[in-house]
Amino acid sequence: MPKIPYIALAVIIVGLVVVVSILYIGFLRGTSTHVEGASNGKLIYTKGIDSAGVRISYTGGPVGMMRYTGCIGCHGATGEGGIYPMMCNVKTPDIRYTSLVASGYNDTTITRAITLGIDESGEQLDPCMPRWQMSLMDLKDLISYLKELG
Numbered sequence: 001m002p003k004i005p006y007i008a009l010a011v012i013i014v015g016l017v018v019v020v021s022i023l024y025i026g027f028l029r030g031t032s033t034h035v036e037g038a039s040n041g042k043l044i045y046t047k048g049i050d051s052a053g054v055r056i057s058y059t060g061g062p063v064g065m066m067r068y069t070g071c072i073g074c075h076g077a078t079g080e081g082g083i084y085p086m087m088c089n090v091k092t093p094d095i096r097y098t099s100l101v102a103s104g105y106n107d108t109t110i111t112r113a114i115t116l117g118i119d120e121s122g123e124q125l126d127p128c129m130p131r132w133q134m135s136l137m138d139l140k141d142l143i144s145y146l147k148e149l150g
């Protein structure tokens with residue numbers, strides 16, 4: 001057997017090991033940074049960004065709304081609302097879970113309010129409330145965080 005093929009074989013094996021390690025490291029980084037549950041919901045609420053680093057997009061909301069705000073900017077750190085957001089004519093409601101349930105919401109209608117801007121009785125919410133686009137997992141985590149708020 002000539003020497004060259006052995007060297008070529010070795011080069012191929014080393015190359016494969018390198019490629020597989022790079023893919024594996026990428027896989028580990030992709031899985032370890034994404035946390036789920038209320039802590040992901042908190043990031044969305046406070047920063048408008050989820051634990052995987054995805055910026056939560058929206059349509060509507062007040063003219064000139066800061067691109068980088070979560071729910072906190074209008075509903076406050078405790079979720080109690082009572083704020084008149086800039087360029088809006090309406091006061092923000094209390095969106096702590098127990099308050100929403102007390103006014104007739106359930107998880108499905110809360111999701112609908114966040115994504116489609118429709119309230120528990122089927123009415124359109126004021127355009128000041130942005131319509132948010134996020135994954136079902138993010139919505140679930142966000143609602144878990146609203147439960148933690150109260």
Ligand code: HEC
Pocket residue numbers: 044045061062065069070071072073074075085088090091092093094095100103110113114119120124125126128129130132142
């Ligand atoms: C720019 C300000 C603003 C931001 C940011 C905002 N909201 Fe709102 N939200 C409002 C306003 C104003 C209302 C009330 C609209 C009305 O009375 O018709 C509202 C209403 C709601 C309601 C309906 C409550 C009810 O009693 O009918 C829910 C649920 C809600 N917001 C959740 C959220 C969540 C979750 C986020 C973050 C993903 C968020 N909002 C971000 C302004 C905002």
